[in-house]
Amino acid sequence: MSRIGVFVCQCGNNIASTVNTKKVADEMAKIPGVVYTGDYKFMCSSPGQEMLKEVVKEHKLDGVIVSACSPHMHEKTFRKACESAGLNPFRCEITNIREQCSWVHHDKTKEVGTIKSIDLTRMTIERLKRNRPLEKINIPIKKKALVIGGGIAGIQAALDIAEGGREVVLVEKEPSIGGNMARLSETFPTMDCSQCILTPKMVEAELHENITIHTWSEIERVDGYIGNFTVQIRKKAKYVNEDLCTGCGECIEKCPFKADSEFEMALNKRKVIYTPFPQSVPNIPVIDASNCPKIQKDKCGACAIVCGPKAIDFKQEDRIITEEIGAIVVATGYELMPNTRFGEYGYGRIKDVISGLQFERLASSSGPTGGEIRRPSDGEIPESVVFIQCVGSRDEKKGVAYCSKICCMYSAKHTMLYRHKVHDGQAYVFYMDIRSGGKRYDEFVRRAIEHDGAMYLRGRVSRVYERGGKTIVQGADTLSGTQVEIEADMVVLATAIVARSGADQLAQRLGIGYDKYSFYNEYHPKLRPVETVTAGIFLAGTCVGPMDIPESVSMGSAAAAKVLSLFSADEMAREPITAFVNEPICNACWDCLNACPYSAIESKGVKDRKGNIVRWIANVNDGVCQGCGVCVAACRSKCIDLKGYTDEQVYAAINAF
Amino acid sequence: MKIDREKLHSPFVEQVERVSGEVFANCYQCGNCTGGCPVSFAMDYGPSQIIRLLQLGQEQLVATANSMWLCVGCLQCYSRCPKGVSAASILEALRQMTLRKGEDHEDVGGLPFPFLKDAPQQAIISGFRKFVS
Numbered sequence: 170m171s172r173i174g175v176f177v178c179q180c181g182n183n184i185a186s187t188v189n190t191k192k193v194a195d196e197m198a199k200i201p202g203v204v205y206t207g208d209y210k211f212m213c214s215s216p217g218q219e220m221l222k223e224v225v226k227e228h229k230l231d232g233v234i235v236s237a238c239s240p241h242m243h244e245k246t247f248r249k250a251c252e253s254a255g256l257n258p259f260r261c262e263i264t265n266i267r268e269q270c271s272w273v274h275h276d277k278t279k280e281v282g283t284i285k286s287i288d289l290t291r292m293t294i295e296r297l298k299r300n301r302p303l304e305k306i307n308i309p310i311k312k313k314a315l316v317i318g319g320g321i322a323g324i325q326a327a328l329d330i331a332e333g334g335r336e337v338v339l340v341e342k343e344p345s346i347g348g349n350m351a352r353l354s355e356t357f358p359t360m361d362c363s364q365c366i367l368t369p370k371m372v373e374a375e376l377h378e379n380i381t382i383h384t385w386s387e388i389e390r391v392d393g394y395i396g397n398f399t400v401q402i403r404k405k406a407k408y409v410n411e412d413l414c415t416g417c418g419e420c421i422e423k424c425p426f427k428a429d430s431e432f433e434m435a436l437n438k439r440k441v442i443y444t445p446f447p448q449s450v451p452n453i454p455v456i457d458a459s460n461c462p463k464i465q466k467d468k469c470g471a472c473a474i475v476c477g478p479k480a481i482d483f484k485q486e487d488r489i490i491t492e493e494i495g496a497i498v499v500a501t502g503y504e505l506m507p508n509t510r511f512g513e514y515g516y517g518r519i520k521d522v523i524s525g526l527q528f529e530r531l532a533s534s535s536g537p538t539g540g541e542i543r544r545p546s547d548g549e550i551p552e553s554v555v556f557i558q559c560v561g562s563r564d565e566k567k568g569v570a571y572c573s574k575i576c577c578m579y580s581a582k583h584t585m586l587y588r589h590k591v592h593d594g595q596a597y598v599f600y601m602d603i604r605s606g607g608k609r610y611d612e613f614v615r616r617a618i619e620h621d622g623a624m625y626l627r628g629r630v631s632r633v634y635e636r637g638g639k640t641i642v643q644g645a646d647t648l649s650g651t652q653v654e655i656e657a658d659m660v661v662l663a664t665a666i667v668a669r670s671g672a673d674q675l676a677q678r679l680g681i682g683y684d685k686y687s688f689y690n691e692y693h694p695k696l697r698p699v700e701t702v703t704a705g706i707f708l709a710g711t712c713v714g715p716m717d718i719p720e721s722v723s724m725g726s727a728a729a730a731k732v733l734s735l736f737s738a739d740e741m742a743r744e745p746i747t748a749f750v751n752e753p754i755c756n757a758c759w760d761c762l763n764a765c766p767y768s769a770i771e772s773k774g775v776k777d778r779k780g781n782i783v784r785w786i787a788n789v790n791d792g793v794c795q796g797c798g799v800c801v802a803a804c805r806s807k808c809i810d811l812k813g814y815t816d817e818q819v820y821a822a823i824n825a826f
Numbered sequence: 827m828k829i830d831r832e833k834l835h836s837p838f839v840e841q842v843e844r845v846s847g848e849v850f851a852n853c854y855q856c857g858n859c860t861g862g863c864p865v866s867f868a869m870d871y872g873p874s875q876i877i878r879l880l881q882l883g884q885e886q887l888v889a890t891a892n893s894m895w896l897c898v899g900c901l902q903c904y905s906r907c908p909k910g911v912s913a914a915s916i917l918e919a920l921r922q923m924t925l926r927k928g929e930d931h932e933d934v935g936g937l938p939f940p941f942l943k944d945a946p947q948q949a950i951i952s953g954f955r956k957f958v959s
Contacts, residue, residue, distance in 0.1 A: 595834065
């Protein structure tokens with residue numbers, strides 16, 4: 170027979186006002202196996218916990234029930250108290266008689282609340298009687314982190330983890346780290362030069378002894394679980410031997426072929442063997458195979474001829490490298506929605522309609538115009554520039570419903586950059602709302618309007634068209650309630666920020682959640698913003714949603730802190746509430762494998778006496794399982810059960826009702 | 827409405843700014859002035875709308891609106907403005923600029939005699955000062 174103690178909490182008046190706690194305690198005393206009952210004002214207070222400990226020892230209890238608030242609040246508290254009294258913590262269960270009982274019933278006679286509390290507590294008692302003591306699961310941790318994405322968020326995460334003394338593998342799919350931030354000219358609201366603050370960090374990452382950078386590389390496959398991931402990385406062929414290349418740039422100089430520069434957003438050409446920009450890290454060029462005549466048709470090969478250290482290797486192939494990883498930080502960043510979706514703004518049709526990132530390149534001193542604002546069509550300096558906000562953002566029908574968050578700020582910055590470079594130029598901004606929340610952000614926008622003369626018009630642009638060699642912007646100024654027409658020399662579209670193409674496939678490979686826009690889901694948007702539902706995988710930067718540089722950097726550092734705290738111990742203790750398989754009954758239908766949202770189900774071979782595998786069955790990986798119970802519901806042969814919530818326990822609880 | 831650089835910075839706009847001592851770009855169109863103005867209900871354009879039209883360089887609309895003549899200069903707008911812009915000063919500037927051109931708002935000779943006889947002397951004097959060049 171069990172020796173169970175039941176403690177009913179009054180929670181001040183929270184419970185006691187609609188539940189007769191004394192009566193609940195007395196009723197419970199009648200149940201076989203219950204040897205102690207009592208009610209108390211605040212069970213979670215120090216005296217309450219002390220009382221619980223003393224009763225456990227005095228009555229030699231083998232099980233404890235606390236009927237109080239939601240287990241989310243104090244389950245840990247009471248389990249800890251039981252543990253210190255010598256009881257297995259998983260022999261302590263909570264009955265929720267507050268959130269789902271006393272708070273929802275207003276019967277001041279206490280009748281309803283009391284009956285319900287008695288029922289709920291009795292059910293927990295029956296469940297507890299069938300509880301087995303569980304031991305925490307210890308899993309070993311490999312102390313090496315993987316950072317996916319070498320933008321500012323990824324660089325920051327990698328640097329912080331490396332500074333914490335742990336090894337980091339940084340994977341970037343472009344030929345250089347730096348991400349979108351490397352493209353920017355100046356950054357709001359302080360107007361410091363983007364490259365001037367970014368490149369030192371890039372170099373620091375390159376030189377850091379704890380960081381290994383793989384550029385021109387992608388994640389091929391991820392297996393395993395927290396502390397024990399096995400990651401396969403595809404190192405795409407650069408056709409340049411990284412060990413031999415000195416970065417002299419002779420090959421780039423001599424290459425006679427050109428293609429559109431991805432880094433310059435197609436505003437300029439680059440060579441077919443190239444580094445994206447002069448400060449590239451690593452400073453090793455790659456050959457764009459699809460445009461290289463040597464690789465396509467075996468003609469040319471000029472780069473190989475001039476290369477002193479003989480680093481060019483046209484025969485190079487993709488390589489797969491395998492890394493053993495303990496934690497992963499995903500920082501894959503953003504790209505802009507294709508402007509071609511918005512025909513009314515003339516993008517692609519009118520040459521002088523460009524995107525915000527293209528304007529960044531025009532304003533950048535290392536850009537195609539050397540920092541002079543010159544329009545793409547004829548290289549003239551534009552006398553008036555119209556900036557259009559919310560292109561694709563906040564547009565449920567044709568674009569995305571969300572706000573891209575940074576456009577208000579960068580458009581204000583663009584008007585200032587333009588005014589600083591073209592003193593008599595006039596900037597116009599069509600906006601719906603100015604969203605400038607942030608430290609010194611609204612002041613910045615007001616500066617653009619009050620000091621740098623940007624003309625802000627509240628309303629959307631309905632169309633941009635050409636008339637007599639001029640670009641006409643037609644929109645509304647809802648503040649004056651009129652239609653507005655402006656002759657523009659150049660139009661800049663603040664296009665919506667979207668997740669990287671392929672972000673959803675990567676999420677599937679990693680087993681993390683994403684929303685309908687392919688932005689990655691946080692575990693909890695407020696309280697666990699850098700964690701994913703998959704333990705050991707963390708998030709940083711704009712792969713989560715639109716955000717600015719300070720936020721991305723903060724998230725990178727936050728993810729790094731999570732990784733470092735995970736790496737601070739050799740082993741990690743996990744709650745043992747996991748599923749387990751009754752092996753003889755499993756018929757390997759794999760419904761559980763398809764149902765599991767965490768990829769915790771794996772196949773296990775059953776061997777005969779000679780060691781030959783005779784059949785395959787499902788096995789639950791304790792390290793990955795989160796104890797959600799979906800597999801239990803899916804299992805047709807009823808061979809999977811959840812520790813602490815076995816079918817036997819649940820049926821016993823229901824029968825007690 | 828066509829907008830261009832010349833209109834935004836027209837001599838008229840710059841003169842109103844100079845005479846009133848206000849900078850139109852400072853106004854962020856919250857509408858507090860119009861909300862508090864005791865006579866805005868009768869104006870063609872409320873004080874904030876007048877400032878908006880000036881920001882857009884719309885001289886014609888501003889000059890023909892009755893707003894400047896209805897403003898009584900109570901400074902409710904100025905005391906409410908979060909940016910410290912005085913709409914009253916702007917309307918006063920518009921009045922002064924119109925009167926300096928010799929364009930009277932009231933034809934004194936046309937005023938009916940009973941009105942001149944019954945109205946308080948102070949009202950007549952201040953009316954002359956406000957409406958007549």
